[in-house]
Structure formats: C-alpha cells, structure tokens
Amino acid sequence: MSAEPNYSITARDVNLWYGKFQALRNVTTNIKHGLITSLIGPSGCGKTTLLRCFNRVNERYGYVTTTGEIRLLGKNIYDPDVSLIELRKSVGMVFQRPNPLPLSVYENVVFGLRVHAEADALRKSALDEAVEKALTEVNLWHDLKDRLGHKAITLQLEQQQKLCIARLLPLKPEIILMDEPCSALDVEGTAAIEELMFSLKGRYTIVIVTHNMAQARRASDECIFMLLGEMIEHSRTEDLFLTPGNPKTAEYIEGRYG
Amino acid sequence: MNSAAGHVLFVETPAVRRKLRQEALAKWVFCAMAAAMVVPLLLIVGYLVVRAAPSLNLEFLLEVPKRGMTEGGIWPALIGTIYLVFISLAVSAPIGILAAIYLNEYARDNWFNRVINLAVINLAGVPSIVHALFGLGAFVYAAKFGYSIISASLTLAIMTLPVIIASTREALASVPQSFREACWNVGATRWQTIKSVVLPNSISGILTGVILQVSRAAGETAPVMFTGVVFFKSIERGDLFPYYLNEQCMALSMHLYTISTQVPGVKESIPYATAVVLLALVVMVNAAAISLRVYLRSRQKW
Ligand SMILES: Nc1ncnc2c1ncn2[C@@H]1O[C@H](COP(=O)(O)OP(=O)(O)OP(=O)(O)O)[C@@H](O)[C@H]1O
Numbered sequence: 268m269s270a271e272p273n274y275s276i277t278a279r280d281v282n283l284w285y286g287k288f289q290a291l292r293n294v295t296t297n298i299k300h301g302l303i304t305s306l307i308g309p310s311g312c313g314k315t316t317l318l319r320c321f322n323r324v325n326e327r328y329g330y331v332t333t334t335g336e337i338r339l340l341g342k343n344i345y346d347p348d349v350s351l352i353e354l355r356k357s358v359g360m361v362f363q364r365p366n367p368l369p370l371s372v373y374e375n376v377v378f379g380l381r382v383h384a385e386a387d388a389l390r391k392s393a394l395d396e397a398v399e400k401a402l403t404e405v406n407l408w409h410d411l412k413d414r415l416g417h418k419a420i421t422l423q424l425e426q427q428q429k430l431c432i433a434r435l436l437p438l439k440p441e442i443i444l445m446d447e448p449c450s451a452l453d454v455e456g457t458a459a460i461e462e463l464m465f466s467l468k469g470r471y472t473i474v475i476v477t478h479n480m481a482q483a484r485r486a487s488d489e490c491i492f493m494l495l496g497e498m499i500e501h502s503r504t505e506d507l508f509l510t511p512g513n514p515k516t517a518e519y520i521e522g523r524y525g
Numbered sequence: 526m527n528s529a530a531g532h533v534l535f536v537e538t539p540a541v542r543r544k545l546r547q548e549a550l551a552k553w554v555f556c557a558m559a560a561a562m563v564v565p566l567l568l569i570v571g572y573l574v575v576r577a578a579p580s581l582n583l584e585f586l587l588e589v590p591k592r593g594m595t596e597g598g599i600w601p602a603l604i605g606t607i608y609l610v611f612i613s614l615a616v617s618a619p620i621g622i623l624a625a626i627y628l629n630e631y632a633r634d635n636w637f638n639r640v641i642n643l644a645v646i647n648l649a650g651v652p653s654i655v656h657a658l659f660g661l662g663a664f665v666y667a668a669k670f671g672y673s674i675i676s677a678s679l680t681l682a683i684m685t686l687p688v689i690i691a692s693t694r695e696a697l698a699s700v701p702q703s704f705r706e707a708c709w710n711v712g713a714t715r716w717q718t719i720k721s722v723v724l725p726n727s728i729s730g731i732l733t734g735v736i737l738q739v740s741r742a743a744g745e746t747a748p749v750m751f752t753g754v755v756f757f758k759s760i761e762r763g764d765l766f767p768y769y770l771n772e773q774c775m776a777l778s779m780h781l782y783t784i785s786t787q788v789p790g791v792k793e794s795i796p797y798a799t800a801v802v803l804l805a806l807v808v809m810v811n812a813a814a815i816s817l818r819v820y821l822r823s824r825q826k827w
C-alpha cells in the first residue's frame with residue numbers, strides 16, 4: 268500500500284482546472300522525506316497551486332477540479348475517507364505575509380492544540396511545555412520568553428513569521444508548506460528564516476515556493492522547476508543549477524525570462 | 526502519526542467525528558436563526574394584509590377621508606408623506622454626501638475632524654422625539670417657518686443626515702486605496718480623483734444608503750407631528766399638488782396613529798389598510814434601492 272518509504276509526497280499525473288483554465292498539467296513528482304524542496308518558475312506557472320494541492324485548500328473554491336493522485340506518506344489524500352481536519356493537522360502552511368492571529372504569543376502557539384485536543388488534555392503544564400518547545404525550535408524562546416502575553420501582531424515581521432512556523436509545530440506536522448515565506452522580510456529576516464529551515468529539516472519535510480533563485484540555490488536540497496503548469500525538471504539543487512537537464516530550465520536560470 | 530502507520534493516516538478519528546457533529550449542529554443553529562428572521566416578517570405582513578383586505582383598492586389610495594375620518598381613503602396623508610420624504614432627502618442627501626466626501630477623502634486626523642466625527646456619531650443616536658423638539662424650536666419658532674411642511678421636512682433632514690453621512694463614508698471607504706494611488710501618481714488632484722474614480726465606483730453604495738433613509742423618513746411620527754403635520758386637512762381627491770410648503774399637511778404615520786387611537790368608530794379595515802400602504806411604500810422603495818444597486822454593481826468590476 269505505501270509507496271517508497273523515504274518519499275513524503277508523491278504526485279501522479281496531477282491536473283488541476285480553475286473553471287476551464289488548466290493550471291496544472293500532468294504533474295508527477297516525488298518529494299523526499301526530511302529534505303527542503305524548492306519550487307521555482309516564472310509568475311503564474313502554478314507553484315502556489317501545486318503547493319495548495321498538498322493540503323487540499325484549493326477545493327475551497329467551488330470551481331476547482333483536480334484529477335490524479337497525491338500520496339502523502341503513502342496515503343492518497345484524495346481518497347474519500349480522508350478527513351480534511353486530520354490532513355491539515357499533518358500538513359502545515361506558512362504564507363507570504365506573516366499571519367499571526369490577533370492573540371498573545373502564547374495563545375498563538377497553543378491555538379492548534381486547543382483546536383485539536385480534548386479539553387482535559389490541555390493542562391497548563393502541558394501547554395507551557397509545548398510553547399517552550401515550539402518557540403525554542405524556531406529560535407524565538409530566548410527573545411520572547413518574557414513577552415509571552417504580548418500581542419503577536421506587535422512583533423517584528425521576522426518574529427511574526429517565525430511564530431507562524433512555531434504555531435504549526437505543537438501539532439507535530441509531517442510536512443510544512445511555505446509560499447514565498449521571505450518575500451515580506453528584509454535581508455536579515457530572510458537569513459533567519461533560512462537558518463530556521465535548516466534546523467527544522469530532517470524532522471519535517473519542507474516544500475518552499477520562492478521567486479528568488481539565489482534563495483532556492485542556497486536553501487534547498489532539491490529543486491523543482493515549473494513552467495506553464497508543467498513540471499519541467501526535478502533534481503538535486505546543485506545539479507539543476509549547474510547542469511540543467513532541459514534547455515528551458517537553463518534559459519530560466521540564466522535569466523532569459525521569468 | 527508517522528510514516529510507519531501509513532494506512533491509517535488522515536482518516537477520521539472519534540474526536541474528529543465529534544467535532545464534525547458540533548460543526549453540523551452549529552451550522553444548523555445559525556441557519557435556523559437566519560430563517561427565523563423571516564417568520565415575524567411573514568406574520569406581520571400576512572396579518573396586516575388579511576385584516577386590510579376589505580379596504581385594499583385603488584379607491585382607497587385616491588380618496589380623501591370621509592365622515593370624520595371613519596370612512597374613505599388616505600390620499601391627503603399619502604401625498605403628504607411623499608412631500609415630506611422628497612423634500613427632506615432633497616436637503617439631506619446633498620449635504621450628507623458632500624460632508625462624507627470631505628470626511629473620507631480630505632480630512633486628516635486632527636481634533637477638528639475628530640469633533641465632526643463625534644458629532645455625526647452622536648447625532649445618529651439622538652432619539653427622534655428629541656429631533657422633534659429641536660425642529661420645533663429651531664424651524665417653527667426661531668426660523669419662523671411656523672408649523673409647515675418646510676419645518677417638518679427640515680427636521681426629518683436633520684434626523685436622516687448622520688446616517689446618510691455614515692453610509693456614504695462606508696461606500697467611499699470600500700473603494701480600494703490603490704485606485705486613488707493610481708490617480709495621484711499621474712498627477713491628478715484629489716477632486717479629479719474623486720470625480721473620475723471614487724464616485725463612479727461608490728455611487729451604488731451611496732444611493733442605496735440614501736434611498737434606505739426614505740423608509741425612516743416615511744415612518745417617523747414624532748418629528749413631523751411636532752413641526753408640521755396635522756390630524757386632518759381638506760383637499761381634493763387625487764390632487765397632486767394640494768399643499769403649499771408653508772402649510773401644514775397630513776402624513777401616513779400620523780394618520781395611522783390618529784385613526785387607530787383618536788377617532789371612534791373607524792371602519793375596522795381602514796387602519797390596517799393604511800399600515801399596508803405605509804409598508805408597501807417602504808418595501809417598494811427598498812426594492813428600488815436593491816435593484817439600482819444590483820444594476821450599478823453589475824457595471825462595475827473589481
Ligand atoms: N483562484 C484562482 N482562480 C482562477 N485562476 C487562478 C486562481 N489562482 C490562480 N489562478 C491561475 O492559475 C495560474 C497559476 O497560478 P499560481 O498562483 O499557482 O501561480 P504562481 O506560480 O504561484 O505565481 P506567482 O509566482 O505569481 O505566485 C495563474 O495563471 C493564475 O492566474
């Protein structure tokens with residue numbers, strides 16, 4: 268039943284239509300467990316769309332049709348017995364603009380636990396522990412341990428984005444999807460998030476959409492190049508940038524279009 | 526929750542099922558409450574129409590009250606209400622819209638504008654009986670308009686003004702800021718921006734806000750009773766221009782109050798029929814507002 272065990276995500280012939288417009292064409296790919304995989308390609312090529320297929324948020328729009336098969340950890344997430352609640356618990360998402368909830372730092376981190384756990388499982392001590400663990404994992408504990416009661420939206424953008432990542436961790440996700448997580452941040456913020464990604468890799472499978480080719484090159488182990496809804500190339504990042512297998516990839520990374 | 530347990534991943538657990546049950550329950554309750562809104566409306570309308578049925582005909586609209594208002598129609602009151610509503614909105618709509626444009630497009634956040642804002646908000650909360658007393662003092666006595674259509678209309682205008690300002694501001698604020706920036710960036714002045722971009726894109730909301738005030742102006746009794754509306758006024762049947770502006774007139778809301786409580790022996794269906802006419806007037810105006818909005822909205826795309 269389960270696919271290659273070291274693949275977190277396997278997509279087979281995924282097609283997606285927004286109404287009549289086909290945004291993904293026969294995307295087939297295997298994303299390895301515990302690595303950082305970046306999705307690159309020119310604007311409108313379907314990076315966000317593909318990413319959003321992995322936690323089935325695209326379906327929120329009524330006019331979207333998807334065909335094909337996407338297996339997460341061996342389970343086809345388009346099977347009828349899949350519960351979206353459980354799926355999204357295991358697949359976290361980080362957005363372009365940091366979107367902390369208008370609550371305290373503490374409440375942001377335990378929000379997922381409160382949503383998913385039974386009331387009696389939410390002992391104060393367990394929550395405290397979860398907050399410390401999650402904030403430590405994203406390198407925020409040191410800065411924020413005395414400010415847990417502060418409003419999350421008053422933090423710096425970089426801290427907000429880290430908090431958004433920390434918010435996912437108490438639910439023990441398998442996969443973290445990031446859609447241009449650094450494009451609202453400055454150079455230092457970007458570096459900090461990249462560093463954080465490195466420290467999270469191994470435990471979590473990270474898929475990151477980026478417009479910044481240098482970032483894809485620096486921060487990812489594998490790289491997927493997409494063009495007009497098709498997956499053109501998927502290989503190790505070094506290989507893709509040094510010896511691209513497809514002339515279209517070569518032209519893109521040389522900056523002829525994009 | 527790890528890859529070893531691949532075949533049981535992502536399926537519903539008992540906790541999830543419990544949550545889905547709560548979800549279904551919540552949705553049901555919300556939906557029921559929304560549906561419950563319709564019930565009183567249907568009951569009110571149904572009850573009124575049934576009781577009013579014997580009097581509901583065109584004659585009733587066009588005829589004047591007869592035999593000490595115990596029989597006949599409601600023409601003087603109907604035309605009086607139309608006068609009052611029309612004149613009051615003709616005054617309050619331009620002032621309100623222009624004021625809202627200033628507040629939303631020009632005003633900076635300083636004490637002067639904050640005071641204006643505060644005034645608008647507080648004015649909107651003043652009870653209509655207080656407006657009535659103000660109108661009596663200001664228009665009837667101080668401005669020497671006397672008990673007249675003009676006094677009553679101005680009082681209604683003051684009453685509807687703050688709401689028109691508020692709804693217009695809301696309509697203006699819903700125009701995306703990026704549209705304005707695009708204009709300013711080619712060197713357009715604020716007035717040019719307002720004229721060419723802001724107003725065309727908010728006109729549906731502005732008009733809806735104004736038209737919805739028709740129903741308020743038509744329904745209020747106290748402000749007009751104190752300032753220019755009388756129990757009875759003798760005019761010709763079906764006369765379109767029976768009143769001078771410096772005269773008193775009749776109005777539907779006041780007429781309904783009079784024949785329901787002050788006049789003995791009124792034919793039973795007449796008060797109900799009057800209420801139905803008042804309600805129908807309001808519903809028709811609201812329907813017009815909605816269709817206008819839909820029409821204007823369909824021509825504007827963003
Ligand atoms: N909700 C939607 N409804 C209709 N079409 C959409 C929708 N979202 C995206 N599209 C279209 O699908 C195509 C792929 O969009 P997508 O957002 O996935 O691109 P992207 O690679 O993420 O682009 P960008 O780099 O600009 O973020 C685009 O042509 C876009 O216009």
Ligand SMILES: [Mg+2]
Pocket residue numbers: 314315316446476
């Ligand atoms: Mg995108």
